[in-house]
Structures are given as C-alpha cells and as structure tokens.
Amino acid sequence: MFCSFIFTDATHFNGGTIRWSPIDPYDNDTSNGIDIIQSYSWTYPNIQCAKDVPISTSGRSNANANLTCVVDCSTDGGYSNAPISILTDCISFNSTSKTLISERSSNVTLSADAHFYLAYTGSAWVALNHPLQSGLQWSIVTYIDLRKRPDGFINTPPVANFVSPQYTMVNQTTQINIPVSDENTGDDVRCRWSTYTAGYRRRKRSEEEHIEHQSVTHVYNKL
Template sequence: MIVLPGNKKNIVAVILLFLLYLSLIDCIHFNGGSIRWAPIDPYDNSSFVRITITQSYSWSFPTIKCANDVPITTSGRSGENDNLTCVVDCGSDGGYSSKPINILTDCISSSSSLGMMTSERKSNITLSAGAHFSIAYQGSAWRALGSPAKSGLDWSIVCSIDLRKRSDGFINTPPVATVVSPQYVIVNRTTQIKIPTSDANAGDDVRCRWSVYQQGYRRRRREDQNEIDMYYKRDLIDDEIVQLRRRRRETKGCDDDDCKSRCKKDCKCSCNICKGTTCSGDKCKPSEDQYYCPSTATTTKTTKITTTGLSTTSVSTTSETPGTGFI
C-alpha cells in the first residue's frame, strides 16, 4: 500500500503489487510494505524544500535477522542493497536521481510466533521546490499467487512526491494509511480489506483509488498477451491434428500394402482381396472387434447313397465354414 498526495485533496492510493511472470524462485522472505513522505516545513517558501521519506517493510522472521540495515545484515544477503529509483516524471524530480535513498531499514519489532519482523527508516532529503515525481522499491520473485499458482512474479512499491503548493498556499502533507502486508484473498470471492487512514491537514478529503496501467512500466498485460498467444498456437496445433486424423480415414487403394494380403479396414470393396468377404459399400467397415472384413460363410453338402436289395438309403452331411478375423 502506498500513500500519494494531491494538490487540493488528499488521496490515499492503494497501489496493487504489479506482478510479472519473470522468475522461478519464490520471494519467501519479503512481505511488502509502504513508502510515504512528508515536508519538514509545509510553509517553506525557499527554492529548496526538505522532506522526510519513511520506508516501512515486513519480513519473514527469523529468515531475515532483526537488526539495523535490513536486509544486508542477514547472512548471505550482503548484496541485496538497492535504491529507491525514480519511475515517473523523472525530469521534474528536483535532483532526487543524483542522490537517491537506499532501501536499508532498521528492525523495530519481531515475533517468533507470527514469523514476522518489521523494519523502518526515516531519511531526510533536500529537493528543488515544485518537484513532482514517483519513486519505487522494485524486485522480482514474489511468492506464488493465483489459481493455478504462478511463481516468480515481479513486485513494485511506489510513492508519489509532489512539492507543488496547494491552492491554499502551503505544501501538502500526504495522508497515512496503515495496513498489514500481505493481505490474503480467496480466488473468485469478494473480500473487504479495511485500511485505517489519518491526515495531518484537517478538512481534507481522503479517498482510495485503483492504480492506472502505464505502458512499459506496469507490465501485467504482457502476461495476458502471452496467454492469448499460447491459446492461438494451441488452436493451430489442434487444427493440424484434426487434419492428420482426417487423412487417416481416407479410403485405401487396392495397391496399398494393407490391401494386398487381406481386406483390411478402409480398403475398397472392389479390390480382389475383398471379394468373397463381408465387405460392403465403398470400403471395408469391420465390426468393433475385427480389423478386417472376414470371409463369407460357405456350406458344403455331401450326399452318400447306399443301395441294398430293394431299398436305398441316402445320408446327407452339411458343414459350414464361418468367416474369421477376430483380433
């Protein structure tokens, strides 16, 4: 959650964590946080204005050590220091990019039972009057989210700084919102998240609003496009498979190797090999338990006549040869 200022009205902007599918390792040690700022003297009329930037972060404990200079004081994480970088309107950052603030904070509380540790640090910086820009703490490999779960997601915590004077003549002090990070919600279920807020400027209108997508910065839509491309390619593959199956059902010619030795499935009934079988129609269509058309049944009748004196005895024997061809 991030706090942003407004010129005439104070607005609390709830910025979603922007998730991108770029890495394959879950960030199980970092739980998010907030960045906020406030002018040291809101009535300062000089060419340069001093402000305080406050960073508050939540970490997994004891994975991350409760100490100063979190997280680099934890063993194996000495290279994890970074800066809050300008991401929006950097041409009017009042000189911030030449002297950025790092993301190191100091432990202020920890709980073994909850497995959580909170760190915070306040940093003072001097900027040109009238500066307005946004800074962010960004990283990759956020914990797996969604259904089905997707891991290796990018995240971004953003803070907008605006030193332009309000219509009533002084620099706005942004409202402060307090919410535990992360917040868990169930897929396809409406969830209410209460966000307590406070404002140093009495009478200001405090609201929540959704963040707005910006091309090239918040890149969630790229993932959606990849999903569209994937389904498109899958459809093409399915079409090719259908075509292959259709060719397999074509009638086989009499010169086909399968139709020379036996009247097999899909051989033409006009082939010599199919004569005298149960093949009917255009091609051989055997039953489910046969793979070729069996021969038709034949009947052999043998008559034996025996004559003795005045009488004649006739004995007839009939035999039937059924078709064969069971698998």
Template sequence: MTEEVSISSIAFVLFSSIAIVVDASHFLGGTIIWSPLNSSATGTSVSIIITQIYSWTWELAKCTISNIANGEQVPITSSYNGMRNKLNCISNCATGATGYSAPLIWHFCTDASSVQGSSVGRRSDIINVGQNSDFIVAFADNAWRPLVISSAAAWSIASRLNLKLRANNSVYNSAPVATMMSPINIPVGIAQVIQVPIGNADGDTIRCRWSNGTNECGDVCPPSSLPNNTIIYPNCTIVITGRTARDWFAVALMVRMFYGHFKNGLLHSS
C-alpha cells in the same frame, strides 16, 4: 479547479487459513510516506522526510528482539541483495526531480514474529529537493512470497512527490498515509470486509483505487491478482472471499489525495 495532489501505493498479502511463511521468496508488502519538514518553507529547496515501511518473510529477514531494541538494520541473507537497492525516481525525473538523491532501501527492524513468519522494518531519510518538483519514486524488485498467480511475482511500491505549493493555502502538502499489517488471514468461503486505515495531515479528500500498470503494482495488479468478485470501495474498504485453503494473494492499491470535497458522488473544489 479540483486537483489530485499526491498518490501513494500500499501492498500487503492475504492468505486463506493459517500458514507459516518459510519459502525462499520473500516480500510481504510495504508503503512509502513523505512530508515536508516545514510545510511553510521558503526558498528554492524544500526538505522532506521520506519513510519507507516494508514487510518480509522471517526466513529472509530474521529480526530479533535485540535488533529491534537496538534499532539495528534488517539482517541481510545471501539469498537476497535487494536491500542495497535505492528508492529511485521512475517518472518525470529529468525535469521534475531537481536535487533528488535516492535514499537506500535497507531499513531498521521494528517488529518480528517467527511464529507468523514475518519481519517488519522502516527507515526515514531527510532529502532536499527543488521547489515545484513533481515526480514519482518506487522500490521495484522481485520476488513476492509464492502467490496464487505466481511463485515469484515482481512488485513496485510507488509514491508521487509533489512539491508544488498548494493552490488553496500556499503550503506544501504531505502524502496520504495508509498502513496495514501483513500477512492477514481471511476465512475460506466467507466474505471478509477489510478496512485499510488511511489518513492525511492536510485534511484533504482521500480515495482509494486498485493499483494498475507495472510502475504501480509490478506483476500483482488487481483485479486479476485476486479472487473473482473482490471489490474495493473509494473509502478504502475491501471485500474479499477466500476460495481455497492456503491460497495467498497480494493486494496492491493506490491512495489518492485531492483538494476539495465530494457532493452527489462528484469531486468539487472547495
């Protein structure tokens, strides 16, 4: 039987025409990636490495060349205390998240541009969870930088951690990987094709869809959060047309991973 074995969300922002981010609202998107340290591990506990990647406005997180070179944590300003949040379990926590200890969100500077008005950071943590755990974690907070739909929208970046042995090869799977730079400039009045880079260490079938519901996208759930007629294809290609100069949009999508392959548009187990 074909089975969805993992999902991960990715969120990033698009803007029509060049602009600098200087607003006090601060989030520019992110994603969560995880994998077992040993996909063939035995025993009742499995060690996994969870990597969080987030992008922020420069005014909130002024990562410097020195911060990046020295591997220092993102500077925290008094305007936002969410860096001290944790990557909490939000679904199937009581029975499906055995041993999970939520890591901090506060991450380390990796990239920055004062001209573009953004900083990027990441952190990786090794967590031990029980074999057969299957639960969802998320970083949920507010506020996105001002968008067309809201001046301070909430976000939720989520990932399903499925630590059940795969039926097709009896090893643990890794989460799908999707990364995007944020923000991205799109022209006004011209259809723009954006290919979201995706990958998977297990060679599984990967498909994308719009995020939906509070746990997956907070206040920025497509299609209502995007211009009319914006399309996402299963191969993670997005077609979008900017309507007005200086409009900002948050794009929230889910990357889904399956055993099997597609034939005549249908998913079949292999």
C-alpha cells in the same frame, strides 16, 4: 529510463509502504526538505532483527539497492543525483507469527516544485493466482509532489495503516478494512482501485471511487 530490479524471493520479503512528509510545508526557499519513511515486513528468522535490514542477515550482503525514480524523473528535484537506499532498521519481530518489521526515515533536500514517482521494485514475488504464477514483478511506489497547493502550502499525503500481505480465497468476495488519516485538517481522503494504463506501472483513477473525510475506515468489497 533505468529501472533497478531486486530479485527478492518470497521466503523473506512481505511488502510494505513508502511515505513522505514535508519538513516545513510553508517553506518558500528554492529547495525543500522532506522526510521519506520506509516501512517493510519480512519473514523472521529468515531475516534477522538488526540494523541495515536486509543486508545484516548472513548471505544477503548483496541485497542492497536504491529507491529509484520511475516516472516524471525530469522533475525529480535532483533526487536521482543522491538516491537513498532501501536499507531499514528492525523495530519489532514476532517469533510466533514469524514476522519482522523494519523502518527508516531519511531526510532529503529537493528543488522546490519537484514532483515524481519513487519506487522500490523487484521480482520473484510469492506465487499467486490459480493456477499459480511465480516470478511476478512488484513495486512499492510513492508520489512526491512539492508544488504548493492553492491555499499556499505543500500537501502532506494521507497515511494508510495497512498490513502486508493480505490473503484471499480464489473467487471469493473478501472485505478488507483500510484505516486512513490525513494531517491536513479538512481534506478529503480518497481511496481507489487502480487500473492499468500504458507506461511504466502507471495507474489511473478507477471508475469506482470511495470518498470520505479524514480518519475513517474504507471498506472494499472486492479484489
């Protein structure tokens, strides 16, 4: 498996989200269209508000890369033949908080029943822990699954409105509110802490799982 690593120093990238939704959840063709939406947070003015963030900022012309399949790539529905880039467009910035938000939606057509993990990966994350550890690897991952649900349509994943990064004090309990919602009426939204298992950044369900219905706020009492 080939993995693309982007050396992103902590002075400009603050994380973000990758989400997707089917264009027609009831599509029965041999291929299905989806929208992949990338939203990222950057440090302003280290990164300038423009199109094609971050390469539109002077000195970062080589910072482009593609979202890559990292797990279950044999069933990626042809994504790896025509991957999309991590470039996004500035939608807002705040000079006081020194933050910039960029976003881009890309239309992708995949084979029906495709299912795989798609990621933006990199290294050199901001130093963390105590004592500080630098050069940490990071990944922003989404799971795309175009297989039909038992009730006959493609699921639209829930959305978590979460601002990155979140800071906490060492050895101090911190409460973080994560508002989540689901377009599929009646679905349960399940949030959980991941735990490491063998394999490329694989995660399994943790022993503690918080289950609520859509459009609720989940409160986690530990990190």
